[in-house]
Amino acid sequence: MKAFVFTKYGSPEVLRLKKIAKPTPKANEVLVRIRATAINDYDWSMIRGKPYMYRLLFGLLKPKHQIPGMELAGTIEAVGANVKSFEPGDAVYGDISEYGFGSFAEYVCIDEKALVHKPPEMSFEEAAAISHAAMLAVQGLVDIGKIEKGMRVLINGAGGGMGTFGLQIAKLYNAEVTGVDTGNKLKMMKKLGFDHIVDYKKEDFTKKKEQYDLILDAKTTRPTYRYLKVLKPNGNYVSVGGYLNQIFLLIILKPLISLISTKSVHMVALKPNKDLDYINQLFAEGKIKPIIDGPYKLSEVPDVMHYFGEGKHEGKIIVSIA
Ligand SMILES: NC(=O)c1ccc[n+]([C@@H]2O[C@H](COP(=O)([O-])OP(=O)(O)OC[C@H]3O[C@@H](n4cnc5c(N)ncnc54)[C@H](OP(=O)(O)O)[C@@H]3O)[C@@H](O)[C@H]2O)c1
Structure with a gap:
């Protein structure tokens, strides 16, 4: 699979698009084929290792998590032995940061608790912008x-x-x-x-x-x-x-x-995904709609990271993964 990997802190050019092995889910994990992801402040700070305080979280001298990305929408491709909420083929989305990172990639394995079912009327791009x-x-x-x-x-x-x-x-x-x-x-x-x-x-x-x-x-x-x-x-x-x-x-x-x-x-001490049922209901009633900047291609991630850093984006920057 393709993924953006970084092994040292720096400007977004430290991100390298590489071919790496597709991961296998542990008992409590699902393998998600990622269809869309978003750029967040966490990614911006994680890649640069700045503010330096964040290195306590992301790794003192070099990054602990080598694939950034914390929001995703996609489909479940495989499930671990103890997974109860999902089965292959389910469309899902969520903020995965409580359980790990890695959404700047074609696939990720993540704890099932990091995800919720995506309503069918919500596109993958809209879902990735919401959580x-x-x-x-x-x-x-x-x-x-x-x-x-x-x-x-x-x-x-x-x-x-x-x-x-x-x-x-x-x-x-x-x-x-x-x-x-x-x-x-x-x-x-x-x-x-x-x-x-x-x-x-x-x-x-x-x-x-x-x-x-x-x-x-x-x-x-x-x-x-x-x-x-x-x-x-x-x-x-x-x-x-x-x-x-x-x-x-x-x-x-x-x-x-x-x-x-x-x-x-x-x-605010964010509780990831806590109120997504409420948001899904508002979305279905047409009361809420994400403002999407993009979607951009996976290969454009370093460029859109710069764009995010300059603060020129409107709403959420979304990356589609074909
Ligand atoms: N509390 C938690 O648990 C938690 C967890 C995760 C993230 N966060 C934080 O939550 C925030 C997320 O916000 P977001 O996703 O909406 O970020 P965002 O998309 O980057 O939006 C921030 C907006 O503020 C504008 N801005 C910059 N400087 C400003 C100023 N001096 N006065 C007014 N506006 C200014 C930016 O535009 P320009 O740059 O063009 O000026 C940008 O449009 C981040 O600060 C993130 O670190 C909190």
């Missing part, structure tokens, strides 16, 4: 942010994967939603239905007068106090990721803020 970013949005807005009908919501980093799902989830609650991003994405965001749009290269939303009930942040570029200023009383600020120094500050200040203020700050 990770939609879960960040649902868990950030609903589980942690406690979104309620009619709230004023701001999504920072709104033109990427999480933000485009975030808008669609927030609209189910009739929220008034402001999206912050830049470049060509602003046009796509307007079309998708954001009520207000802020170009972060021209304006700083934390220096404006508007206040919000809920802020969902994919980038966390600022110190915590700046977000508190633009939260209404009882408001929630929810970070899903971003600059590690600002995230540490937020985690340290969280207990103090809840003691002295009615506002609160939170960090």
